[in-house]
Amino acid sequence: xxxxxxxxxxxxxxxxxxxxxxxxxxxxxxxxxxxxxxxxxxxxxxxxxxxxxxxxxxxxxxxxxxxxxxxxxxxxxxxxxxxxxxxxxxxxxxxxxxxxxxxxxxxxxxxxxxxxxxxxxxxxxxxxxxxxxxxxxxxxxxxxxxxxxxxxxxxxxxxxxxxxxxxxxxxxxxxxxxxxxxxxxxxxxxxxxxxxxxxxxxxxxxxxxxxxx
Amino acid sequence: xxxxxxxxxxxxxxxxxxxxxxxxxxxxxxxxxxxxxxxxxxxxxxxxxxxxxxxxxxxxxxxxxxxxxxxxxxxxxxxxxxxxxxxxxxxxxxxxxxxxxxxxxxxxxxxxxxxxxxxxxxxxxxxxxxxxxxxxxxxxxxxxxxxxxxxxxxxxxxxxxxxxxxxxxxxxxxxxxxxxxxxxxxxxxxxxxxxxxxxxxxxxxxxxxxxxx
Numbered sequence: 001x002x003x004x005x006x007x008x009x010x011x012x013x014x015x016x017x018x019x020x021x022x023x024x025x026x027x028x029x030x031x032x033x034x035x036x037x038x039x040x041x042x043x044x045x046x047x048x049x050x051x052x053x054x055x056x057x058x059x060x061x062x063x064x065x066x067x068x069x070x071x072x073x074x075x076x077x078x079x080x081x082x083x084x085x086x087x088x089x090x091x092x093x094x095x096x097x098x099x100x101x102x103x104x105x106x107x108x109x110x111x112x113x114x115x116x117x118x119x120x121x122x123x124x125x126x127x128x129x130x131x132x133x134x135x136x137x138x139x140x141x142x143x144x145x146x147x148x149x150x151x152x153x154x155x156x157x158x159x160x161x162x163x164x165x166x167x168x169x170x171x172x173x174x175x176x177x178x179x180x181x182x183x184x185x186x187x188x189x190x191x192x193x194x195x196x197x198x199x200x201x202x203x204x205x206x207x208x209x210x211x212x213x
Numbered sequence: 214x215x216x217x218x219x220x221x222x223x224x225x226x227x228x229x230x231x232x233x234x235x236x237x238x239x240x241x242x243x244x245x246x247x248x249x250x251x252x253x254x255x256x257x258x259x260x261x262x263x264x265x266x267x268x269x270x271x272x273x274x275x276x277x278x279x280x281x282x283x284x285x286x287x288x289x290x291x292x293x294x295x296x297x298x299x300x301x302x303x304x305x306x307x308x309x310x311x312x313x314x315x316x317x318x319x320x321x322x323x324x325x326x327x328x329x330x331x332x333x334x335x336x337x338x339x340x341x342x343x344x345x346x347x348x349x350x351x352x353x354x355x356x357x358x359x360x361x362x363x364x365x366x367x368x369x370x371x372x373x374x375x376x377x378x379x380x381x382x383x384x385x386x387x388x389x390x391x392x393x394x395x396x397x398x399x400x401x402x403x404x405x406x407x408x409x410x411x412x413x414x415x416x417x418x419x420x421x422x423x424x425x426x
Contacts, residue, residue, distance in 0.1 A: 117336030124330040127388075130381065157399050160385060161378035165407070168343065168377020169370055175340075186370050194378070194407035 017055040019045045024066045029109040033118045036063055064121045071113055071129045077102060078133065082140055088149050088197050089188070091140070096166060096188045103170050104180050111174040114167050130167075134159045141195065151196040162191055230268040232258045237279045242322040246331045249276055277334045284326055284342045290315060291346065295353055301362055301410050302401070304353070309379060309401045316383050317393050324387040327380050346376045354408065364409040375404055 005013065023045035027035040038059050042049040056062035081098035084091055103110035112118075113126075138159035144150035169187055173180045218226065236258035240248040251272050255262040269275035294311035297304055316323035325331075326339075351372035357363035382400055386393045 115340060117333035117340070120330035120332070122330075123336070127328060127330070127384070131385070134381075134385075153402075154395070154399055156385075157382055157396070158403060161382040161400070161403050164377035164379070164381020165374035166377070167381070168347075169374040171340070172344070172347075172369075172373060182367070183370070186367055187374070189366075190371060190374050190407055193409050194403055196406050 020052055020055050021069055028112050032112050032116050060119055060121045064125055067122050067125045075132050092191050093188045096191055097184050100184050100187055107174045115171045130163055133163045137162055233265055233268050234282055241325050245325050245329055273332055273334045277338055280335050280338045288345050305404050306401045309404055310397050313397050313400055320387045328384045343376055347372045350375055
């Protein structure tokens with residue numbers, strides 16, 4: 001950069017950028033990408049359209065940055081959930097419950113992040129973030145294999161498959177708002193099976209099963 | 214429609230449409246969506262640009278129809294593979310081997326179908342086709358559960374998760390052309406575990422394992 005802003009000017013710009021992203025997040029959570037026009041974001045943030053353009057050159061860059069910011073929070077939440085101490089079923093329930101639970105509590109936003117048809121710029125960000133989730137999960141699987149808690153497997157492959165599995169299983173319920181209260185335990189069960197965790201005796205009606213609700 | 218074409222004119226249009234889609238499929242398989250401009254497709258098909266526009270009003274509609282046509286073939290191939298007679302591991306290997314094997318033999322095309330960042334129109338088609346794959350797999354799972362070959366589960370959920378799992382696990386290898394020869398058996402193993410199929414004794418080095426190569 002050929003010049004520097006004064007600290008005060010930089011602070012103003014940072015604050016404006018944050019308020020633009022907050023307004024865009026609110027619009028995305030309510031109505032999806034189509035609602036995130038520069039004009040609508042400016043109105044929501046209570047600033048002039050020109051001020052939005054001072055932070056982001058166009059809608060595509062605004063939406064890409066919005067996506068990175070919102071998904072970054074999700075990655076951080078899952079990372080924290082993965083640090084949960086406990087046996088494997090408890091850890092899987094923590095990770096899946098966090099990811100899917102957050103999605104189901106903000107379904108319009110989650111659909112926008114996971115699957116809503118959108119510009120190639122955001123699609124490219126989706127690929128990056130799916131790799132971030134994959135690497136996070138792969139690290140946990142590799143630890144589990146090394147500790148003998150999981151059978152031998154390719155941690156990267158299982159992790160990619162689980163990221164795809166959870167995302168895809170959420171898309172339908174998020175899109176049509178179908179019944180979702182069984183989704184988290186069902187997905188946790190899927191993940192445990194897929195990881196090769198020894199299953200409790202089979203049967204839909206085994207006595208004393210389940211962990212309460 | 215307010216008028217009808219003569220049968221000869223309709224046949225000519227159908228033939229031209231087919232040759233446009235064939236040219237677009239070739240370009241997509243070689244270079245992805247960016248290569249499928251109307252001008253490039255016309256050149257590849259050996260016809261005038263205006264003739265392409267007689268079949269498709271713009272690139273977005275051409276690419277969406279191209280996507281539907283190519284993915285339709287993949288759905289048909291998987292449907293045929295699912296009719297394979299045999300025990301569950303053989304059936305899963307047939308379905309996964311068909312889907313993933315076809316993808317790995319045409320990696321650029323498969324990446325375009327599964328994950329390449331592209332216009333919202335194609336993204337919307339992706340959602341439709343993921344549901345088609347899901348419903349196909351869910352039918353098989355429901356049969357397996359009814360026949361007692363699989364433990365009780367929500368067939369739709371497991372099917373959606375498996376569609377997402379296989380697609381996601383393929384994206385990385387397809388994108389960077391990494392080693393893939395272990396991918397199909399590893400994915401089949403993942404799917405069998407996830408379905409709740411009883412696993413053979415654990416251990417990476419069990420004797421007599423594998424089905425040869």
